[in-house]
Amino acid sequence: MTKMADNRSSVEIVEGCRLPVLRKNQEHEDEWPLAEILSVKEVSSRKLFYVHYIDFNKRLDEWVTGDRLDMKKLQFPKKEAKTPTKNGLPGSRPSSPEREVKRKVETVPLATQVPPATPVPSLPSSAEASQASVFPAVRETTTFKAREDHEQISSLTTNGTARRLIPPQPGRKRKANCGGTDEDSQDSSDGIPTAPRMTGSLVSDRSHDDIVTRMKNIECIELGRHRLKPWYFSPYPQELTALPILYLCEFCLKYLKSLKCLQRHLTKCNLRHPPGNEIYRKGTISFFEIDGRKNKTYSQNLCLLAKCFLDHKTLYYDTDPFLFYVMTEYDSKGFHIVGYFSKEKESTEDYNVACILTLPPYQRRGYGKLLIEFSYELSKVEGKTGTPEKPLSDLGLLSYRSYWSQTILEILMDLKPDNGERPQITINEISEITSVKKEDVISTLQYLNLINYYKGQYILTLSEDIVEGHERAMQKRHLRIDPKCLHFTPKDWSKRGKW
The missing domain is CATH 2.30.30.140 (SH3 type barrels.)
Structure with a gap:
């Protein structure tokens, strides 16, 4: 009915x-x-x-x-408390939408809804690890090598062959939700969610009550040969949001109100690739490094486009402190944008990615993982370990978990026994080899349920299902970064004044 x-x-x-x-x-x-x-x-x-x-x-x-x-x-909205208090604490009367919108325009950032940061679990102490519920038992029976040295963890396959040894993290408390999703909460000791530091040309923001920014305002975007249907709000000029189609130049990303205006623009636009330096090329795939200060207009236009497909971020127009790495596909007409990630020139939190996006026409084709792999290749050249800025979007979280899992398992499965002894490695060594930050290595191992505790020792056990699943996944992963094709020289931005 x-x-x-x-x-x-x-x-x-x-x-x-x-x-x-x-x-x-x-x-x-x-x-x-x-x-x-x-x-x-x-x-x-x-x-x-x-x-x-x-x-x-x-x-x-x-x-x-x-x-x-x-x-x-039908449920009507609950009435807000009429007694206002300072600082907008609970019980205060919210400001009017008109006033809120005006304030947002003046201060530049635009608010979107943000979930709590993704929890990063740590290895438990010896006492905590004795609880069987923390790490599930492995289905197959394995043999373990007992060690008094707690600097490492034995890593075994189902046939008893050692793979890896990982160090415990003594003195650190266990956190819940080891394999949490993007919507999982990360609570501090007082129960208040931990807010991530606000950085990036697209940064996280918790002021999500602005109705205007909660509604999609662009009906359709034409970018080269693709027509894209935006997912979220993006602060394009208001006079353009009422148009049935917003036209973008696929090379300079300038927005125009009609096809005729676009055709006129293309006769004048000399770009056939993103501005900046091409630092990688293999086959038809290229990466361009773009300075947010030197190419400010392009960087701002790129952020406007990205905001259409990123919900948990807020747009800031100060792109000077950021570098943008744009991935393109080449054909006879030029270099067509596939995706990008932005990165702080200087990051105190070791962020190697601020925002990352693969455009919808190119999703589910391995390009997202290629972007992630490229960001870590840059970190390797810089001699640093890196991590993406939190919180990640739902799609971003899936991509990073998949990349971390494949990268770590690739290392674990490549080790060979040394003189009949089981090979050993520490978490720090895995982090140095991959440039993946130690906390992300630990959280990935726990997400995969690889860590067990046996006779006073941490054991990393690879089941046959894990091994076979990894081998199938790697057979499908055709797009990989070739470090030999990367021509990148890191700069010391601390000595460059205001960049």
């Missing part, structure tokens, strides 16, 4: 209401997930409602008609 909202009832719906909404193109048409009304507008005497499906990614937000609303379960 179809649930419908009559015209009289739909008039009562206001912003903030919650009610079940019918989602189209679903296998089961009787699915009515709970949604929040973010905006209401009238077109040709017909009311439209912009809805956000609760517990669904914001990229699925959409405009719906009244006949897709279940008015029987």
Whole structure:
């Protein structure tokens, strides 16, 4: 039986209401997930409602008609406390949307919703590791080499052959959610989520109550031969957001309001590749390094485009402290942008990536992992270990977990016994070889459930399923970075004044 909202009832719906909404193109048409009304507008005497499906990614937000609303379960928004307090603490009256939008324009950043940072678990102490629930038992029976030396962990395969030895981290407390997702919370001792440091031309922000920035404002973007449907809000000029299609020059990323304007621009635009230096080329894949200060307009346009597909970031226009590494595919017409990542010129937290994005037409083709691998190749040349800025988006988290797992397993499986003895290695050595930060190595090992505790010793055990799964994954991974094709000389930005 179809649930419908009559015209009289739909008039009562206001912003903030919650009610079940019918989602189209679903296998089961009787699915009515709970949604929040973010905006209401009238077109040709017909009311439209912009809805956000609760517990669904914001990229699925959409405009719906009244006949897709279940008015029987309508929930009106709760009234806010009328007693204002300072600093916007709980119980205070929120500022009006108009005032909030005005403030955002003046201070440049635009707010988006941000989940807590992804937890980075650590190895437990000896006492804590004795709890069997922390590390699951391995299904197959293995033999272990007992050691009094707690500087390392034995790593064994199912047939008893040693792979690796990893050091424990004594004195560190165990954290929950070892394999948490992007939406998992990372709580401090007082129960307050830990906020990441705000850096990057696209930075994390926790002020997510601005309704304007919660709604997609661009209908369609034409970029070269591709038409992209944005997932999230991006602060393009307001007069362009009402257009059915926003046109971008695929080489300089300048935005234009019509196809005619784009054609006129292309007769004048001399670029056929991103500005900056080409520091890598193999086959049709190239990487260009772009200084956010020297090529400010291009960098800002790149951030505007990226914001259409990154939810957990807020746009800042000061690109001077950042480098942008743009990956392209070459053909007879030029170098076409595939994706990019940005990076701070100087990072006190060892961030080697601030923002990272593969454009939708190129996703699920291995380019995301190639971007990640390239960022670590740069870290290797710099002689540093690196980590991406947290929190990661849902897709970013999946890509990084996959890359870390494959990279670490590749090292574990390549070791050969030395003079009949089981090979040994420390976490620090794995980190130095891969340039993956030690905390990310530990969290990956725990996410894969490889660490066990046996007779006072940490054991890293590789099951047959893990080995076979890794070998299948590596057979499908055709795109790899060739360090011999990288021509990159790191700069000491601390000696360059204001860059």
